[in-house]
Amino acid sequence: MKKIPVERAVGMILCQDITKIVPGEFKGRAFKKGHIIREEDIEELLKIGKEHVYVWEPRQGQVHEDEAALRIARAVAGDNIVYDEPVEGKTTLKSTVKGLFKVKSRLLYEINSIEYVTVASLPGNFAVEAGRKLAGARVIPLVIEEEKINTVEELCGKEGPVFEVKPYRRLKAGLITTGNEVYKGRIADKFGPVVRAKLEYFAAEYLGQVFCPDDVEKIREAIQNFKGKGADLIILTGGMSVDPDDLTPAAIRSTADRVVTYGAPVQPGNMFMMAYAGRAALIGVPGCAMYYRTTVLDAVLPRVFAGEILEKEDFIAMAEGGFCSGCEPCRYPNCYFCR
Numbered sequence: 001m002k003k004i005p006v007e008r009a010v011g012m013i014l015c016q017d018i019t020k021i022v023p024g025e026f027k028g029r030a031f032k033k034g035h036i037i038r039e040e041d042i043e044e045l046l047k048i049g050k051e052h053v054y055v056w057e058p059r060q061g062q063v064h065e066d067e068a069a070l071r072i073a074r075a076v077a078g079d080n081i082v083y084d085e086p087v088e089g090k091t092t093l094k095s096t097v098k099g100l101f102k103v104k105s106r107l108l109y110e111i112n113s114i115e116y117v118t119v120a121s122l123p124g125n126f127a128v129e130a131g132r133k134l135a136g137a138r139v140i141p142l143v144i145e146e147e148k149i150n151t152v153e154e155l156c157g158k159e160g161p162v163f164e165v166k167p168y169r170r171l172k173a174g175l176i177t178t179g180n181e182v183y184k185g186r187i188a189d190k191f192g193p194v195v196r197a198k199l200e201y202f203a204a205e206y207l208g209q210v211f212c213p214d215d216v217e218k219i220r221e222a223i224q225n226f227k228g229k230g231a232d233l234i235i236l237t238g239g240m241s242v243d244p245d246d247l248t249p250a251a252i253r254s255t256a257d258r259v260v261t262y263g264a265p266v267q268p269g270n271m272f273m274m275a276y277a278g279r280a281a282l283i284g285v286p287g288c289a290m291y292y293r294t295t296v297l298d299a300v301l302p303r304v305f306a307g308e309i310l311e312k313e314d315f316i317a318m319a320e321g322g323f324c325s326g327c328e329p330c331r332y333p334n335c336y337f338c339r
């Protein structure tokens with residue numbers, strides 16, 4: 001701590017709060033401890049009667065909390081992420097696009113293992129809107145050893161940024177609705193509008209809806225037709241569980257090159273199926289997705305639209321947090337479901 005004339009204090013760090021009092025009008029903090037004194041502050045400080053202030057002498061190898069927060073933010077922020085000027089030593093990262101928020105979890109863990117360095121974020125695979133706050137970076141003391149910030153920068157230099165937001169691609173999507181009761185007109189289709197609304201959110205190029213009876217061959221043909229039209233994504237509804245007329249999994253299996261999973265450790269959504277035929281994702285959606293606002297489908301679609309190829313492990317990882325609490329009203333994605 002050093003006492004110096006205010007005129008010489010520009011760029012230096014205030015050691016204490018400075019109080020301003022205007023009788024009958026104001027009493028409060030004019031400058032906060034830790035504030036970096038700017039040229040324009042000098043006149044105000046002199047008006048408050050401060051010709052001298054206590055400042056921290058910038059020591060080799062130490063960094064102020066504001067600069068530390070900015071350097072951490074710069075290191076961890078990847079594509080489509082911006083960050084604010086620090087406020088009270090904290091900088092906030094925001095998305096510039098609508099898309100899928102991705103986190104390198106192990107790297108985030110390593111960074112938070114550095115003493116006094118903190119980076120708190122939304123969970124990965126979170127569907128975000130443009131402008132959404134994603135994370136906050138801050139160090140705990142007012143001044144921190146530069147070495148710690150260097151380590152953050154080195155880690156991110158080696159492994160790439162911790163965070164990115166993948167914008168959604170414009171995918172071509174077809175819908176196949178199975179079930180004799182709908183095909184034969186015994187009941188009206190209720191699945192189409194639900195799936196269409198979800199696809200609209202991602203601005204998909206909608207290739208239309210086809211109705212099929214409970215007949216493996218007819219369902220296979222419908223899949224092939226959509227593939228022929230260049231579908232990136234084919235959603236099939238109905239017939240996903242255990243009844244004798246539930247034939248959709250068999251039709252998907254016989255058309256696919258690779259089945260990722262039949263069954264997901266997620267409720268609602270247990271009877272979900274995912275496979276790939278060439279580059280087209282085949283998604284079998286169980287009846288529950290027609291009834292519940294949020295199911296495993298809502299966790300999978302953002303990832304498909306962000307261009308990811310899903311693996312069995314991606315589904316296994318949904319188990320912890322895969323049990324929906326059925327809140328009223330539903331706040332998904334602002335909850336733990338499928339994180």
Ligand SMILES: Nc1nc2c(c(=O)[nH]1)N[C@H]1C(S)=C(S)[C@@H](COP(=O)(O)OP(=O)(O)OC[C@H]3O[C@@H](n4cnc5c(N)ncnc54)[C@H](O)[C@@H]3O)O[C@H]1N2
Nearest residue numbers: 179188189190191238239240241242246270271286287288
């Ligand atoms: N014994 C068991 N029963 C059920 C199981 C199970 O493991 N063992 N799983 C349950 C789960 S989980 C789900 S989810 C449901 C639904 O599975 P499905 O996808 O096979 O659905 P469907 O049997 O085809 O239909 C169920 C219900 O929904 C009506 N439906 C279907 N499609 C439409 C449509 N496009 N529009 C309007 N209504 C539709 C259908 O008529 C049935 O009433 O299975 C559980 N049972």
Ligand code: MOO
Nearest residue numbers: 269270271286288
């Ligand atoms: O596929 Mo079902 O979701 O668990 O009701």
